[in-house]
Amino acid sequence: MSHPHPELPPPPALPSNGLRVIALGGLGEIGRNMTVFEYQGRLLIVDCGVLFPEPDQPGVDLILPDFRYLEDRLGDVEALVLTHAHEDHIGAVPYLLRERANIPLVGSRLTLALVKSKLTEHRLTPEVSEVKEGTTHSFGPFDLEFFAVNHSIPDALAVAIKTPAGVVLHTGDFKMDQLPLDGRLTDLAGFARLGGEGVDLLLSDSTNAEVPGIVRSERDIAPVLDEVFANAAQRIIVACFASHVHRVQQVLDTAAKHRRKVAFVGRSMVRNMGVARDLGYLRVPGGMLIDLRDAEEMPPGEVVLISTGSQGEPMSALSRMAGRDHPIRIAAGDTVILASSLIPGNETAVYRVINGLTRLGARVVHKESSLVHVSGHSPAGELLYVLNLVKPRNFMPVHGEWRHLRAHARLASLTGVPDDRIVIAEDGVVVDLVDGKVGISGAVDCGYVYVDGLTVGEVTESQLKDRRILGDEGFISVIMVLDSSSGKIVGGPEIHTRGSGIDNAAFSTDVLPKLIDALERAANDGVTDTHALRQLTRRVIGKWVSDNYRRRPMIIPVVVEV
């Protein structure tokens, strides 16, 4: 198995019989999936998603793939294929379209409908090209064939990319529920046929590659929901992802059985379920849907709220209900179902919501206590089927952190893919398929692009480092006024602090005299250089804080000259 070296050179020119694969996101992380394929100077992109920040990326709203590699090549892009409409596959589309508005978006009916409805909010009207499973379409030199895959959103696709340099199968995200709610199975027969024709490179979803076995069927949730509904006397609130049409369908069906009305809560839930219903992906019994306003007025035992906020997002309706900051007042006898995964990193926020709701008297049912969620990604047992059916000549695990990619590579190795034809790459690593064999040929610049408020890419790693220090330790600023003609300090030093945990009184009685003394001695030695004064101040304050408090706040000396 090849691994990227710490410092890879820029890649050489791609041979005319070669296919180049570069992930600009999605390798070494779960999120911001974006893979660029190149053949004879033309580009095809698969997915363009966002990544949600981790705790050591404070204040950041979103992380985008790094588009720099495309900067001068936007005109070469034939199409952007969207495998499905999850945020980690489509969330960065508006940002890419800012660079070139007329990149054709290729996807299934539901995928494009959800993307368009999202782009409307960004005031963008994309060029789209609707495709469906079992069909083929050509975009420049790329002949594409689409396959149905089952996932936690309907209408997801895998895509085969055929060029004279070889055939690539990109699974997108998938699992292999054998009794899916919509009867639309992952097309293993198609994978097998393609495998028989010869797949030179398989890119496959690694999210659950560490998890043994197979996934339970979405259907298995229904009896659990039924039991919870049957035992619920008062209000029922179900939180799940706003794109999980089948999960919502099961809640609607259970609500119908228990003669409850349903209201959707949360902007993206309302928007997506509207789209899914209009297109026939969601079946809503007549007269069942009501407005949240009406739901508030009805007897709690007659309604179900289907809400966003399953990840503990602090501004979501569910978080606000848990904190008693919402018109819906949670009370004893209410039931809340978190019918969703728990994305790593969100545990503290989610448990806070669960505890808050519990404290108010609600019964909270979640995936650790009941089967109210099944994953959308194939675990190891299912991934082996795909590897054995496709029999790829080369394999590249995608969509995962290192632990997932490595586990998936191991599965490929066990099914007989030679180790020198398994490539674990990272974002920006250049993988070339030449003469039927993959290899790493270099790397392109590829970093994190942070969206913070209205800015894209302006918040840097060094800003985040400052935020981490400020967040853990606070700061101490020391302000002095220097008369530049006399070279004397005529104002201050004044000490201001936030977050350091040190009392103002301690400064004035304890360290300020020391600092004044040190500054006076410096003045007597003729020091008037502001840089030297700042250094001296930082040293005196820093030593005092370290000795007395064993902490390291940011120390910011400021000399204002008058």
Add this chain to the structure above:
Amino acid sequence: MSHPHPELPPPPALPSNGLRVIALGGLGEIGRNMTVFEYQGRLLIVDCGVLFPEPDQPGVDLILPDFRYLEDRLGDVEALVLTHAHEDHIGAVPYLLRERANIPLVGSRLTLALVKSKLTEHRLTPEVSEVKEGTTHSFGPFDLEFFAVNHSIPDALAVAIKTPAGVVLHTGDFKMDQLPLDGRLTDLAGFARLGGEGVDLLLSDSTNAEVPGIVRSERDIAPVLDEVFANAAQRIIVACFASHVHRVQQVLDTAAKHRRKVAFVGRSMVRNMGVARDLGYLRVPGGMLIDLRDAEEMPPGEVVLISTGSQGEPMSALSRMAGRDHPIRIAAGDTVILASSLIPGNETAVYRVINGLTRLGARVVHKESSLVHVSGHSPAGELLYVLNLVKPRNFMPVHGEWRHLRAHARLASLTGVPDDRIVIAEDGVVVDLVDGKVGISGAVDCGYVYVDGLTVGEVTESQLKDRRILGDEGFISVIMVLDSSSGKIVGGPEIHTRGSGIDNAAFSTDVLPKLIDALERAANDGVTDTHALRQLTRRVIGKWVSDNYRRRPMIIPVVVEV
């Protein structure tokens, strides 16, 4: 089931036939367990642990129980019973002994040995009273009987507290492994006998009350370790909790079978395993243990390192190995086993370590991929046995967040404890057992006490709020020098920022002219009041940042008078 009201009054005087129970920690959280029992003016404390901070408590090292309630009553304390030597049960002992050094510590042989070894580092020599299961001891009016319980550390105890006001059974932490490594079972026979005699109040461990079923045996890990060892060509590193003597024993046994030497890594691992070995709780084959230095020199295939750092602690050896900042250089073929739980909130840190090790070529085995960990706490299926055997007249779930306490209360209700005799309390809530019935009679002040660096209790909630803002948004400070005689600004405004993500150039070209203009207009209007100038500055800068960046950094205007 009684719940605390948002605002409970201070409790009335305790009737002479009453027993009072106040948790100063451990209710509504997992950690800082500390429960105070009062009878006829005398106090008995059970446990005195620490809580580890959550992400919204940035920069904090530890959180202590709030000792304020004991402030004037330290002389009334008869004893501090320590059920076992986990940090969340003993970690705050040094801080309590600072208040009164001669509180007798009561515990089992191993518990006291580990506590004493820890207190030595704080230069404290406690008064101790060693007890063991099956024995009774009196401390003032409290007659105590101790019961063996099985947990993820040896020699753990449950304690019955008998007073004329009633009999309380406090389980401490426990599970019910029926084939424990040391043959020391949770004493269900004892619980049954006590239940037969009559238990007025049961306090029982709620950590896993939401989890259905029973726990796997510690023994079940052995074949998994054996398989991993058998397939490991190079170095093996096992990370687990530094107090998990039985887990370490199993690693030692497996290492012996595979003829590998063992080195302990990490200060607490070395210290605790030394104590456990000296007292005979850990059996180490002769010549097996080597120093880390020697392990570094040996062929990797002949050693096992047993290390701390299983929670992703950034300064631990394991984290440093993952970041290539440790003498042990992880390479392809190495195997790392995380034989531990994953405490909620630590996921990001732990996965970072796993990904780092994986990227360097190691195979990482952890609880999500293999059975290399079993919990130390009884799940619902086992808790029911205790409830049915003890048949308590009143029940109070302890050791858990709201979701755990509520789930445990539900189990008690299902086993027949009347709902009005089940009390879910929070830290500081006063629970009185009078005439054989529990009830909430009030509350005492009880907050979080933060240890940060060398200070205890000096970092406040408002400081933490400042840190959170600084950490997410950074700050902008604006400094002006005001000539107090003329009322004119003679220096500045100068703008300094850290972490706001805003360029210095943007300030000087864009908002500084606006600010100067606003200040000049204020001066023309005769405004010289520094408070008004600061308000004006905050408004101008804040609006500009909000309009142009949609962010909310902390804005700190400073007027220095000369």
